[in-house]
Amino acid sequence: MHALLNFKQRVTDSSGVLSSWTIEVDCCDWKGVMCSNITSRVTGISLPCSTTLPIYSDGEDKLHCLTGSIHLSLLLVELEFLDYLNLKNNDFLALQFDYLHNRNCHNLSIPTSSHSQCINSSTLRHLDLSLNWNLAINNLKWLPYISSLEYLNLRAIDLSKESNWLQLVTMLPSLSFLNMRACRLKDLSLSLQYANFTKLEFLSLSANEFNSELPKWLFNLSSTIYTLDLSSSSLIGHLPKDLLNLRELEDLIMEDNNFDGPIPDWLGDFEHLETLVLGVNNFSGSIPTNLGNLSTLTTLDVASNPLTGVVSEKNFAKLSKLKELDIYSFHVNL
Structure with missing residues (x-):
């Protein structure tokens, strides 16, 4: 619950998409939250934004969608059983990923956080950030740390500054679905x-x-x-x-x-x-x-x-x- 509330605190939700996310309600009953029937641990977050098709020169109306920053590494650390993350068609503006490490972590050589945990990325299989039109990601160096990914959809994300995208994506050994349409590659x-x-x-x-x-x-x-x-x-x-x-x-x-x-x-x-x-x-x-x-x-x-x-x-x-x-x-x- 606290991990999800941390996520809510870091995004801008002008239309109350996350209004059900309160401590008075079991977090497994919150909108867009999926939990295991056996362990009651959070296994998925599905918060795609529904928008109508643009009419003529008008753009899509995303005023009711989530915006702000996606703190991806924080989600992976705090929700260690997270398997599914779908934030499709929102209006996020930035993605943040801190490389968490300690002496017992392997291949995490970029210390930029004070946390003492490793990123537990062994469970996240589905990641959909597509159609966040204003989201620009300068690099994909964080991708290999989520080595369990099977489904990756980055459609319409600005990746024009990442020239090494192919080598980084191929470091995902289980990947079966890859959509990088309109990424300015x-x-x-x-x-x-x-x-x-x-x-x-x-x-x-x-x-x-x-x-x-x-x-x-x-x-x-x-x-x-x-x-x-x-x-x-x-x-x-x-x-x-x-x-x-x-x-x-x-x-x-x-x-x-x-x-x-x-x-x-x-x-x-x-x-x-x-x-x-x-x-x-x-x-x-x-x-x-x-x-x-x-x-x-x-x-x-x-x-x-x-x-x-x-x-x-x-x-x-x-x-x-x-x-x-x-x-x-x-x-x-x-």
């Missing part, structure tokens, strides 16, 4: 051969500013990856055949980049592909008939590419599950 670490993602299933690096070809480490990801979203990230070059290394891919989303050359016919060799989105690029030539072998495909988007040639039944020979097909060409006459 610029470095794809082209010189890196391998990224140590052994359990990754979902990866979104869309809406960033890479201005580069696809990196080699991408083709050496674990074969368990099912979704790869690299849309709207200013990527260039041809699609390399090494993408076939990701044999279990179900969703390949590459729209709104600057890829060129022909649409590769080897894309038809994926056995589990359900979504293939290549629209708004510079692919040329015809739609390869080999795509007709994608018997599991439900969505095919090759629209707004300078394609030529003939589309016939061969293109759709085995696409019995296809529900959405986009092959239109969009022209603007000035």
Whole structure:
């Protein structure tokens, strides 16, 4: 209870989202608090903010959302059984993380706090800070201290000052879900051969500013990856055949980049592909008939590419599950 009240004291709650957080009520009955049925220990905090979609030029109304600072290390120390933390779509402005240490702590070499405890990070598996539009995080050096993370969503967090993001994220051995869409990332670490993602299933690096070809480490990801979203990230070059290394891919989303050359016919060799989105690029030539072998495909988007040639039944020979097909060409006459 005291740990949660410390969290409440450090945030600004103008609309009373945390009004139920009082000592008169069992903290397991507070809004957004989850407890173990067996131990009654706090295991989760879920306080996403609900907002309406912006109308025309108006932005989202977040006046009723939580704001202020997230004292993440304090939560991890005081709530030692915390497994789930969801602060999505609020209006937090800063994240604070003190590196707690003592002689018995290993690999915690940055003493910036007077606390004598280690960060007990062995339980936190789910961390969602996404859509806090005004939150800028200067570095991610704190991430490896939460080595238990399986789900990490930092969508729309400003990470433009962190150039070493990839190496730090790969220090999370259990990570299966990673969303870093619209984080203002610029470095794809082209010189890196391998990224140590052994359990990754979902990866979104869309809406960033890479201005580069696809990196080699991408083709050496674990074969368990099912979704790869690299849309709207200013990527260039041809699609390399090494993408076939990701044999279990179900969703390949590459729209709104600057890829060129022909649409590769080897894309038809994926056995589990359900979504293939290549629209708004510079692919040329015809739609390869080999795509007709994608018997599991439900969505095919090759629209707004300078394609030529003939589309016939061969293109759709085995696409019995296809529900959405986009092959239109969009022209603007000035």
